[in-house]
Amino acid sequence: MALTITCPVCGKRDGYEFRYGGEDKGPRPDEEGLTPENWCDYVHMNDCVAGIQKEWWYHRDGCGVWFSTHRDTTTNLEISDSEVK
Amino acid sequence: MLNKKNKSLWGERKPLKSSYDAVIVGGGLHGLATAYFLARDHGIKDVAIIEKNYIGFGGAGRNTAIVRANQRTQENVPLYNEALKLWPVLTKELNFNLMFNNCGNLNLMHSEAAMKAARMNVSTAQFLGVESHLLDAKQLKEMEPAINVSEDITYPIHGAMYHPPGGIVRHDAVVWGLAKGAAEYGAEIHQDTEVTAINTEKGRIASVDTTRGKINTSKVLVAAGGYSSAVINRMLGIRLPISALTIQAMVTQPIKPLFDHVISSGAYHVYCNQTLKGEIATGAHMDDWPNYTTQTTAHYIKHQAEALTQFLPCLKGLKFMRIWGGLADMTPDMAPIMDGNDQVEGFFMDCGWGYFGFKSCSSTGKYMAEFMATDEYPDILKPFTMRRFEQHRLMGETAALVNYSADN
Ligand SMILES: Cc1cc2nc3c(=O)[nH]c(=O)nc-3n(C[C@H](O)[C@H](O)[C@H](O)COP(=O)(O)OP(=O)(O)OC[C@H]3O[C@@H](n4cnc5c(N)ncnc54)[C@H](O)[C@@H]3O)c2cc1C
Numbered sequence: 001m002a003l004t005i006t007c008p009v010c011g012k013r014d015g016y017e018f019r020y021g022g023e024d025k026g027p028r029p030d031e032e033g034l035t036p037e038n039w040c041d042y043v044h045m046n047d048c049v050a051g052i053q054k055e056w057w058y059h060r061d062g063c064g065v066w067f068s069t070h071r072d073t074t075t076n077l078e079i080s081d082s083e084v085k
Numbered sequence: 086m087l088n089k090k091n092k093s094l095w096g097e098r099k100p101l102k103s104s105y106d107a108v109i110v111g112g113g114l115h116g117l118a119t120a121y122f123l124a125r126d127h128g129i130k131d132v133a134i135i136e137k138n139y140i141g142f143g144g145a146g147r148n149t150a151i152v153r154a155n156q157r158t159q160e161n162v163p164l165y166n167e168a169l170k171l172w173p174v175l176t177k178e179l180n181f182n183l184m185f186n187n188c189g190n191l192n193l194m195h196s197e198a199a200m201k202a203a204r205m206n207v208s209t210a211q212f213l214g215v216e217s218h219l220l221d222a223k224q225l226k227e228m229e230p231a232i233n234v235s236e237d238i239t240y241p242i243h244g245a246m247y248h249p250p251g252g253i254v255r256h257d258a259v260v261w262g263l264a265k266g267a268a269e270y271g272a273e274i275h276q277d278t279e280v281t282a283i284n285t286e287k288g289r290i291a292s293v294d295t296t297r298g299k300i301n302t303s304k305v306l307v308a309a310g311g312y313s314s315a316v317i318n319r320m321l322g323i324r325l326p327i328s329a330l331t332i333q334a335m336v337t338q339p340i341k342p343l344f345d346h347v348i349s350s351g352a353y354h355v356y357c358n359q360t361l362k363g364e365i366a367t368g369a370h371m372d373d374w375p376n377y378t379t380q381t382t383a384h385y386i387k388h389q390a391e392a393l394t395q396f397l398p399c400l401k402g403l404k405f406m407r408i409w410g411g412l413a414d415m416t417p418d419m420a421p422i423m424d425g426n427d428q429v430e431g432f433f434m435d436c437g438w439g440y441f442g443f444k445s446c447s448s449t450g451k452y453m454a455e456f457m458a459t460d461e462y463p464d465i466l467k468p469f470t471m472r473r474f475e476q477h478r479l480m481g482e483t484a485a486l487v488n489y490s491a492d493n
């Protein structure tokens with residue numbers, strides 16, 4: 001199995017039940033003072049880290065919750081929050 | 086050790102010099118092609134290609150070698166069309182058989198909506214002078230009798246887009262041929278050497294650090310395939326609109342000649358061709374989440390078997406022999422990024438080529454070389470600027486018949 005993801009509601013499940021939701025880029029920028037550059041940065045630009053990244057997932061074929069988690073992009077293994085710090 | 090007779094086509098390993106006119110990061114198709122055209126067209130021969138592993142390690146040696154020029158948009162078609170016309174030219178020029186098998190491509194359509202989309206694609210191609218036709222199911226069946234055009238499959242076939250000028254080119258031969266050609270002009274290929282930093286001074290490229298020492302240079306091209314976005318962000322702090330995904334491909338045991346076009350289907354997420362050896366080489370879709378694993382999975386073997394045997398039922402019972410994975414660096418608009426002299430002077434990038442960077446490598450190399458040599462952005466490359474994302478001028482390739490992007 002290439003990937004398992006731990007849903008905060010349903011627990012550890014087959015990764016194909018989920019939909020990847022992009023890198024976790026923090027809060028959406030304020031409308032005020034927004035430029036095309038920082039909007040583009042928020043919407044399109046990625047860090048593409050080869051290593052641990054924080055990212056969004058959606059439990060599409062399960063409970064429907066959105067959550068963020070850490071995963072190592074070189075191994076596909078989830079990393080617990082305590083390990084990240 | 087190698088027998089004396091088996092001399093490397095691209096020369097013996099040389100010591101790394103302390104400076105070059107240009108440094109290319111990545112010994113894949115795009116890096117090698119750019120080095121070749123820098124020398125051939127612009128007399129720039131003092132070039133180092135720095136390759137972390139060996140040439141062809143990346144997508145260059147893993148792709149399924151499909152070439153075609155029936156993309157959806159007017160910006161994309163001319164670049165691919167020029168690349169298509171370059172295969173016979175390069176075969177002669179490099180004095181190396183690239184084995185262009187001009188078998189033509191068939192894109193299956195599985196709904197009336199898809200037939201309408203195909204009509205658009207065909208019109209764009211014809212408008213730009215690229216041969217492309219629409220076939221109905223009967224014509225398709227006459228061309229490829231093995232295809233199942235009955236109603237009793239999940240996605241019945243309504244017709245196909247037929248593109249005679251495309252086909253298959255031997256990817257390893259392109260790597261070796263371009264390496265040989267570039268080296269004959271004097272470019273140096275340094276394998277087993279990693280670029281670890283790109284250094285700037287006052288907004289200009291100054292040098293790169295490698296595992297074999299520092300190189301002073303005023304021009305750097307990053308053409309590191311699926312690794313480009315990670316490399317560019319880590320070394321220059323420039324973020325790209327890219328997701329790097331693992332993509333898989335596989336081949337079956339060889340069988341007698343069964344079909345002789347590249348056949349692809351967006352609805353089934355599968356493409357295949359019968360190689361000259363008789364194997365069915367076939368590509369699967371990619372992981373939906375970014376990763377650098379290049380892992381293969383049972384999931385896709387099953388998917389591939391199910392999809393293929395729906396529209397080619399006679400393949401039932403055939404065994405897969407090999408499966409492998411590589412990286413596809415996908416942009417949100419399914420078009421590459423070819424840019425330079427913008428964020429940093431002397432810094433050029435050629436990436437975001439996803440799963441379509443084989444077919445385009447020759448023409449891209451030619452124009453990236455022109456860009457690097459003259460510092461003038463060739464018109465044909467301008468639509469591919471990274472600025473298109475902040476200008477909301479994304480390209481319409483996403484609406485092509487198959488599309489994947491982790492960000493959509
Ligand atoms: C399974 C699969 C099927 C495909 N099928 C097709 C197809 O049918 N048709 C098509 O047109 N395209 C296809 N592609 C896409 C195509 O292979 C790629 O777009 C193309 O190879 C990428 O360009 P490249 O060859 O220059 O990069 P690559 O060959 O990926 O080269 C990049 C190189 O950079 C090196 N590198 C990375 N980091 C560093 C560093 N820090 N220092 C030095 N070197 C570094 C790597 O070792 C690698 O060799 C496919 C890809 C895959 C994986």
Ligand SMILES: [Zn+2]
Pocket residue numbers: 007008009010011059062063064065
């Ligand atoms: Zn859940």
